[in-house]
Amino acid sequence: MQDKEPFLETLRAIVGAPNVLTEGDLSAWELDWRKREHGKALAVVRPASTSEVARVVQACAAAGVSLVPQGGNTGMVVGSTPDASGTQVVLSLTRMNRIRTMDAANLTVTVEAGCVLQNLQEACEKEGFLFPLSLAAEGSCTIGGNLATNAGGTQVVRYGNTRELCLGLEVVTAAGEVWNGLSGLRKDNTGYDLRHLFIGSEGTLGVITAATLKMYPLPKSMLTAFASVPSLEAAVELLGLAQQQLHAGLTGFEVMGQFALSLVRKHFPQQNVPFEGDDAFCVVLEVSDHASEAHARGLLENLLEEALQDGCVLDAVVAENISQARALWHIRESIPLAQAQEGLNIKHDISVAVSNIPDFVRETDAQIAQAFPGARMVNYGHLGDGNLHYNVQAPEGSDAEAFLRDQEKPINAIVYAQVERFQGSISAEHGIGTLKREKLAQHKSPVALGLMRAIKLALDPNNTMNPSALFLP
Amino acid sequence: MQDKEPFLETLRAIVGAPNVLTEGDLSAWELDWRKREHGKALAVVRPASTSEVARVVQACAAAGVSLVPQGGNTGMVVGSTPDASGTQVVLSLTRMNRIRTMDAANLTVTVEAGCVLQNLQEACEKEGFLFPLSLAAEGSCTIGGNLATNAGGTQVVRYGNTRELCLGLEVVTAAGEVWNGLSGLRKDNTGYDLRHLFIGSEGTLGVITAATLKMYPLPKSMLTAFASVPSLEAAVELLGLAQQQLHAGLTGFEVMGQFALSLVRKHFPQQNVPFEGDDAFCVVLEVSDHASEAHARGLLENLLEEALQDGCVLDAVVAENISQARALWHIRESIPLAQAQEGLNIKHDISVAVSNIPDFVRETDAQIAQAFPGARMVNYGHLGDGNLHYNVQAPEGSDAEAFLRDQEKPINAIVYAQVERFQGSISAEHGIGTLKREKLAQHKSPVALGLMRAIKLALDPNNTMNPSALFLP
Structure with a gap:
């Protein structure tokens, strides 16, 4: 665009001059959440209504300008920030918040x-x-x-x-x-x-x-339990038992590897993480009940008793009140921060069928341990959905930055080959954005990619809607 | 196609000669479930595997022949039978049943x-x-x-x-x-x-x-109740109460108008339909429980007690055993047959937001009663999903065939205009097929239709996949 001014004037006429940002520090819109890429926007446009959005899109289409829609800009895969060209409009929807x-x-x-x-x-x-x-x-x-x-x-x-x-x-x-x-x-x-x-x-x-x-x-009552289990197999068994006994009452089922928990203990010593020891994994389990707290507690205690007898649970605590429940969930939620404190690491957001989780982890752990002696596996995630955040931390005492730089590619290759072997997903909940589009091209079936490209071409023939995301150029 | 034989030979080579049907009575595949249209197939092809399906589709694409996929051929909207041209292949999937x-x-x-x-x-x-x-x-x-x-x-x-x-x-x-x-x-x-x-x-x-x-x-226990309610407003109130108290335990919530029930009483007198009288509607309500039958019964009885006190239920019975539960469901399921016994009628499968059901029915009933004095409204359906089978029976003693022939169009016009006014759907669960494609073109938003056409063109550029369904030529 030789002279941007007439185009910017058009945008200002639609949303008002104060809502077309081109000057000053625009990093809130240009820099992605994980601070991986700092793009450069032609303008940040902040419409206040659907009809303003429509007119902005029309103006961009007429000028042949690409648009990057953006919400809270908290995505993990660099999917809502502009590229470095300075030719893309960021369409921020945050004023439409009613x-x-x-x-x-x-x-x-x-x-x-x-x-x-x-x-x-x-x-x-x-x-x-x-x-x-x-x-x-x-x-x-x-x-x-x-x-x-x-x-x-x-x-x-x-x-x-x-x-x-x-x-x-x-x-x-x-x-x-x-x-x-x-x-x-x-x-x-x-x-x-x-x-x-x-x-x-x-x-x-x-x-x-x-x-x-x-x-x-709203549920009448929600209860949280924290249990240690001897293996991922046992965690899957516990999940099955919980689903059988609680049905829709089971509203949370998270798994955490012992090394992930040890990082929480190390970096947040004020947190009281139960079951320090050799047990392989712990589980956070949440029950929601529509009858009463007493009913929920009875269901949860029955479940844990049976699981203890079966041997799929080694030990368990049930939160007595909401603040205890929050503290147990807080342990789970502190893992990413504890990882960050420990140092840079290689992240994956994968899913496989729940039944394949134990084999997936055992095999993948072994392959990485063999190829990268000392690499430390941080395993945690939403076991109830087959979704693991399978992350790899540099060997203790080594240079984490160098590890990330040199080993991310080969470690990704191992992990994603395993995902493919188990017919899993290379991005369970974070999406593709621009960060994973190369991996999508490698791992998605060519037939599916062909269908996706045909749909993109049909609905966005000029390729102006977030053109850097999902597809390689 | 001048000479079909080479094409048929290709098909026979793929699926075996006994699975390419061209002779004899093919009405099982050519006649739709409601016996509205009797089409004529070029051939009925019955592949046994995915790769056979792929090769049949390739052969049809190469020959420019259209395909109509078919399962059990039980659809309500003439969507899985061939047109009358004798040029379409019916692709029956019933051999792939593993x-x-x-x-x-x-x-x-x-x-x-x-x-x-x-x-x-x-x-x-x-x-x-x-x-x-x-x-x-x-x-x-x-x-x-x-x-x-x-x-x-x-x-x-x-x-x-x-x-x-x-x-x-x-x-x-x-x-x-x-x-x-x-x-x-x-x-x-x-x-x-x-x-x-x-x-x-x-x-x-x-x-x-x-x-x-x-x-x-599997749930541990399932219980069924049958309740009379004073109005559709009361039925919606009961639904809200049931959702609040039972959450996911509520697995069925059907509503039936008193006239619909009177047809069951008339044509299936051996069925014991509770609550004969002036009450406007009855409801079938099902609870599934993961704890025990006693727990389920307690929940259901509490719910009905509160509803009786609130006045949104007038009377209720709870099935004591599975055969009683089946009998109560059977009443609901007998309505379409009772309607058929009563004579031809004008059917609609509509949905609106649950909150709009009472107004929709009151207004639409009034409009039809005014325009067609004596017309009898058969109202029943899945209230929990906002889905009504809103059907209209000819005035008592009148010629039902003539009524269907002459009044279907104007009555449809009233019903679908009301659906549009309430932002509802002209086909909640039956689909469009060939029967409703004209109505789809009239009532679906032009923007949505444009997107649909673009997708169809992108994924089926030669328009060989069930080309008579959904879209007008």
Whole structure:
């Protein structure tokens, strides 16, 4: 673009001059969450309504300018920041943050894309409802970003991913048209499910501007247990037992390797991490109950008793109150921070069938240990969904920066080859963004990639919607 | 096609001569379930494996021949039978009926498209698991058809539509390639969700050949209640109460208008239909429990007591045993047959937000009563999902055939205008097929239709996959 000014004037006419940012420190929009890439935006544009979004998209289409939609900018895979060219517009949705309507009888809430997840959780809770999506970034991530990346988190075992919580979308297409699909219907078989196509498409097909989401009645009681188990096999056995006895009452099931827990003990000594010792893994287990706390406690104690007798649990504690429950969950949530304190490390967000988790970990651990003696495996994640954060820390005392620089590629190769062998996913909940698009091209089936490319070409023929994400050029 | 013989020879070489049917009575494949249209197939082809399906699709593509995939041929909207031209191949999947694998720890089962739903239900139950999809045609419909049409049924309030029960697909694309997406993963954010695009696409984008589906542990106890309620408002209130007290324990919630029940009493007098009288509606309510029958009974009795006090229930019975429960469900399931006995009628399968059901019915009833004095409204359906079978029976003693012939169009116009006013769906669970494609063109948003057409063109550029379904020529 020779002279940007007329284009910027057009944008200013749509959203107002104060909402077209081109000067000063724009790193809040240009730098990704993990501080891996610092891009350069042509402008950061902050529309306040769906019609403004549509007009911005039309203006960009007319000028041949690419758009990068952005919510809370908390993604893990550099998918919502501009590239370094200075030619892309960042479309920030954070001013569109209203809860439009809540329909108690339909158990739905309609909310704009820029609404922060925690605000939505709190608004629902105030009315006696649960919006179950829950993840580490909930204080700053937005619903639009959660939908665009199909965010996961800790309640998936019961409530599914963001995808499963969405009944309808409002979307601005690549042509700048508004599709109003905010129906709130639980059944609608009138053609292709466009909703699920936009969910998880990472802004490459259009801009999600609002959504109608499911709410649930608040549980009467929630209890948390922390148990040590002798092996991952035992953890899978415990999961099966819990599902059999608790059904939908099982709302959380996380696993943590002993080395991951030892890092929490080391870097956060004020935390009281139970079961220090040789036990291979620990589990955090959450029960939600619609009857009473006494009923929940009875179910949980029965479960743990049976598991102790079966030998799939070695020891267990049940939180006596909410602050104890929070403390137990806090151990699990502190693992990424403890890892960061320990030093740079190589991260993976993989999934396989739950039944394959033990074999996957045993084999992959062995391959890495053989190829990189001393490498320390930090294993934890959402076992109930088959989703592990399988991370590798440099050998003790070694140069973590050099380890990351030199060994990330070969270690990735081992891990992703194993994922492929077990028909797993190289990105269970974080998405592809720009960071993993090369790996997607390597590991996704060519037939699936061909279908994806055909859809992209059909819905975004000029390739202006987040063009750097998902696909290699 | 001047000379069909070389093409038929190619097909015979792929699937074997006995599986290419061209002679004799082919009405099992050519006539739709509701006997509305009798088409004429070029051939009925019955492949036995995914690779045979792929080769048949390739042969058809090479010859420019259209394909109509077919499962149990139990669809309601003439979506799986050939047109009258004699130029379309019916691709019957019923020989591909194996259950390939069951993974207890992953709670998944991988099954071929032609497997009959009831066979899958029974195979799961034998291993201690529930496959919850349940609908009237379950004895003959197939999983492939359930997926292609995103079938609904009576358990959606808890377990969702077929879509929500599917973790992975195997699909033969329009180009005859095989996409193996049978991962069984609960989390996989690696690009567009192709699975959800094929589910519900009614064979217009490719052929579903197998699927990996969710199973659930079998409930320990299931209880059924039958309650009379003073109004639809009261039914919606009862639903809210039930969801609040039972959460996921509520696995069925059906509503039936008193006139619908009177037809069951009239045509099936051996059935003991409770609560004859002036009460406007009755409800069938099902509770599934993971603890015990005593626990379930306690929950259900508490719920009904509170509802009686609130006035949203007038009277209720709870089944004492399984045969009583079956009898209560049987009343609900007998309504379509009782309607048929009463005479031809005008059917709708609509959904609106649950909160809008009372207004929708009151207003639409009034409009029809005014325009067609004496017309009798048969209202029943899956209230928990906002899905009503809103049917209209001719005035008593009048000529039902003439009524259907002359009044279907204007009555449809009233009903679908109301659906549009309430942002509902003109086809909640039956799909579009060829029967409703004109209505789809009238009532679906032009933006959504444009996106659908772009996707169809991208994935089936030669328009050979079930070309008569969904879209008008």
